[in-house]
Amino acid sequence: MEAAGGLAVTTTVDTSASRAQLIADDTPARLAAKDSTLWGPAAEAEAAVRLGWVDTHERSRELLPRLAELRTKLRAKGLTRVVLAGMGGSSLAPEVITRTLDVPLTVLDTTDPGQIRAALAQDLENTVVVVSSKSGGTVETDSHRRAFWQAFEDHGLSDIGGRFVIVTDPGSPLETIGNEMGAEVILADSDVGGRYSALTAFGLVPSYLAGVDVEELIDQAAEFAASSQDEKENPALTLGAALASRPTVTIAPDGSGIVGLGDWAEQLIAESTGKDGLGVLPVVVDAPSAPGFTGEDVLAVTVGGSAVAHLPTSGHLALPDLAVNGPLGAQFLAWELATAYAGKLIGIDPFNQPNVTESKNNTNAILEKGLPDEAPRFTEGAVEVYGGEGDTLASALRGLLASLGEGGYVSVMAYLDRVADAGAGGLRDLLARATTAPVTFGWGPRFLHSTGQFHKGGRPTGAFLQITGAVSDDLDVPGKPFTFGQLQAAQAAGDRQALSSRSYPLLRLHLTDRAQGIAQILAAVKELA
Numbered sequence: 001m002e003a004a005g006g007l008a009v010t011t012t013v014d015t016s017a018s019r020a021q022l023i024a025d026d027t028p029a030r031l032a033a034k035d036s037t038l039w040g041p042a043a044e045a046e047a048a049v050r051l052g053w054v055d056t057h058e059r060s061r062e063l064l065p066r067l068a069e070l071r072t073k074l075r076a077k078g079l080t081r082v083v084l085a086g087m088g089g090s091s092l093a094p095e096v097i098t099r100t101l102d103v104p105l106t107v108l109d110t111t112d113p114g115q116i117r118a119a120l121a122q123d124l125e126n127t128v129v130v131v132s133s134k135s136g137g138t139v140e141t142d143s144h145r146r147a148f149w150q151a152f153e154d155h156g157l158s159d160i161g162g163r164f165v166i167v168t169d170p171g172s173p174l175e176t177i178g179n180e181m182g183a184e185v186i187l188a189d190s191d192v193g194g195r196y197s198a199l200t201a202f203g204l205v206p207s208y209l210a211g212v213d214v215e216e217l218i219d220q221a222a223e224f225a226a227s228s229q230d231e232k233e234n235p236a237l238t239l240g241a242a243l244a245s246r247p248t249v250t251i252a253p254d255g256s257g258i259v260g261l262g263d264w265a266e267q268l269i270a271e272s273t274g275k276d277g278l279g280v281l282p283v284v285v286d287a288p289s290a291p292g293f294t295g296e297d298v299l300a301v302t303v304g305g306s307a308v309a310h311l312p313t314s315g316h317l318a319l320p321d322l323a324v325n326g327p328l329g330a331q332f333l334a335w336e337l338a339t340a341y342a343g344k345l346i347g348i349d350p351f352n353q354p355n356v357t358e359s360k361n362n363t364n365a366i367l368e369k370g371l372p373d374e375a376p377r378f379t380e381g382a383v384e385v386y387g388g389e390g391d392t393l394a395s396a397l398r399g400l401l402a403s404l405g406e407g408g409y410v411s412v413m414a415y416l417d418r419v420a421d422a423g424a425g426g427l428r429d430l431l432a433r434a435t436t437a438p439v440t441f442g443w444g445p446r447f448l449h450s451t452g453q454f455h456k457g458g459r460p461t462g463a464f465l466q467i468t469g470a471v472s473d474d475l476d477v478p479g480k481p482f483t484f485g486q487l488q489a490a491q492a493a494g495d496r497q498a499l500s501s502r503s504y505p506l507l508r509l510h511l512t513d514r515a516q517g518i519a520q521i522l523a524a525v526k527e528l529a
Contacts (some may be wrong), residue, residue, distance in 0.1 A: 002235040005224030006307065007326030007334055009235035011242055013299065018241035018345055023231045031340060032229060038340075043349030050351040052191030053336055057199040057221040057329070059189060064215055067208045070165070070184060074209065079128040079163065083108060083119060084206040085144035086132035088449025089194025090167070092264040093203035093332070097217065098210050099259040100305070100328055105210040108144050109446045111488040113475040115417040116144070120151045130165045130206040131183075134194045136172025139360075140445060143477045143487065149181075150478040167205050193351055194449075195268045198332040220329025228337070235324070236334045240341025242322050243269065243280055246299040247407060247459065248438045250283045252290060252320070257305030258328055265303075265335050267450035272339045272350040274454025280342065281409055281454060283438050285428075288320060292432035292439055297407075303331065355456035355498075359448055362494030367482055371493055382516040388507035394524040396507055400463050401435050401528065403505035408437050408461045411451070415444035415468045415492045416514065424467060424518050431465075433529035445491045456498055463505040467521070468492050469514045 001010045036047035083106040091109045098105040108119055129148045133141045152160045161182025168174040169190045178185040188201035204214045251262035262284035273279040285293050294300045300320040343350030376384035380393045389399035414424045428441035471485035499506050511517030
């Protein structure tokens, strides 16, 4: 077991050779010094402007007095309900923080009209909206901002600008918009990429306003940073070496207090390593008992908040290959360091994301020209089937699994309401029982800002199941010539184009009735399992 700063890594994996390689290159000290040459000449320019995360937690302390004053001011006006409009790195860390500490936060990282309508229908008088975007041009986040402004106006509320807090990089379009709105504008560290931004304003502002003592997270990260440079006892070094040792990592909570960290780590690992035809595929599961948690060429990892590994004791549960235990602030920094170490071992640039904009560009083109004219191959009940093989829903799903080659994986991409249509999430475990291949599940378009990079730039072995749903009550995007439903459909179509251009196996199931269609798909997959 390696331990530092309250965080411990326990593993049965032999990482000695990779650790020795990293130590021989003086990697821990060089990374602490922000040496941008660590990942080779091709990565140097990007790394030179993306290493602020190494010590950003210390600079984030400067935010605390301002945040305290802002929270006091907002609560004095009765603004106690916090809605976060953000995607990917702007939303995943705050969601982990608030879920782990049981603090209410409404996270909007969707374009599904039903999910957005539900957020707009709740307690508007007491709502403050944190609009969070590094680039300042994220279409989903801009659309959320427009929808809430319109809702506040329709509700007859005053001082609408004062109901918004903007978090963005200096000089972004959103900084200008925020100032014009009369909103509170908080600028983040520009030398930190989105997926490494948990301990910057992107992670801390919405969490603090929701009621979290974020100073404790900063202290945890600082304690870990101060003690993690010991090469003999460096848990992040062991974690990074282990990540680079297997093509797939599964991540499960161990039940000792940390909630949702796998979703955050999924983006960090997939977007950082999934490129150049390489990468570590992250698979998030609910518990160590989940199907597919262990397997051939899989690194099974548990995460938890206890001071020592909290491993399952029941005889029918598979033990993990590695356990990461410690406070959340230390977890964030440890996984960031480990991912940077793994990138060096794999031989990729862990800070770029060369394929992320592809689906976005396709979406923009579709919004301008209109959705492609597509006809289902057949319809079964409430499910329209596009692409694939077979003449029944079950046989089409069976054909998708049969298309998997060596090192293949299945990705379920659900462009649905992750609250109202949450039952679709059960597909991951059912499919994992039907195949020995890794199975991932992502809600669209949220995953486009996360695992989408791996899908296009990582190992070219994926088979993709896209699920879309009919929209019964659409919602306009104020000031734009499209609705949220049209935007959601264009994002799904744009992603299909990106995957189809690579000739990847792709099956699309469109639900004409969402509840009935989800039930049908679940039943069909049970047949396979």
